[in-house]
Amino acid sequence: EIVLTQSPGTLSLSPGDRATLSCRASQSVSSNYLAWYQQKPGQAPRLLIYGASSRATDIPDRFSGSGSGTDFALTISRLEPEDFAVYYCHHYGSSTGTFGQGTKLEIK
Amino acid sequence: EVQLVESGGGLVQPGGSLRLSCAASGFTFSSYSMNWVRQAPGKGLEWVSYISTSSSTIYYADSVKGRFTISRDNAKNSLYLQMNSLRAEDTAIYYCARDRGGYYDILTGHYRGGYFDSWGQGTLVTVSS
Secondary structure, eight states: OOOEEEEOSEEEEOTTOOEEEEEEESSOOGGGOEEEEEEOTTSOOEEEEETTTEEOTTOOTTEEEEEETTEEEEEESSOOGGGOSEEEEEEOSSSSOEEOOOEEEEEO | OOEEEEEOOEEEOTTOOEEEEEEEESSOGGGSOEEEEEEOTTSOEEEEEEEOTTSOOEEEOTTTTTTEEEEEEGGGTEEEEEEOSOOGGGOEEEEEEEEESOEEETTTTEEEOOEEEEEOOOEEEEEOO
């Protein structure tokens, strides 16, 4: 089973800043089966990115995903107030789904 | 509009049972694999179980294998999770989630799960005496 490690655990930035969140896999992720979700307090997660770099429907283009193999990243080019939330990466395409432990993006 | 509405959560004693339901609408339910994902209070996401469109392929996380049973009724557009022998560590919000991007593995004859493009709002299960 692939283990996903997200870093940092907490990221403190200001609106307008650029955010880069990391997700490292314990072994190579085949076919870039890697997704990213955003979760705000009291809400269900929302799909942002799938296939490592494809944006989901209605996701603003300030969100982008990159990476391959074992190293992946979610970049938010210019933080808006509504972007402060917890972000999870997710490995799929196997018999078990695996999530990273999450990165909390907080206002500095 | 895709809608997933979970129900059936509540307070149950350790060792007890509970059956969760997820009512789907706004899409052709029988054409999508489905999942259950849970989140313990203040913790991260944990995938629980997967079921393919015709129920031919089912997977469970090791933490629930042998205690939980996933099922679906395509005629009723509903997904279920039967939870037996509940433990305190099963306390969590349980989400149903629609599966996208999965595929049929020719080598094994099984489906492989995809990412989760739509989620319900969740139902809280509390296991406590």
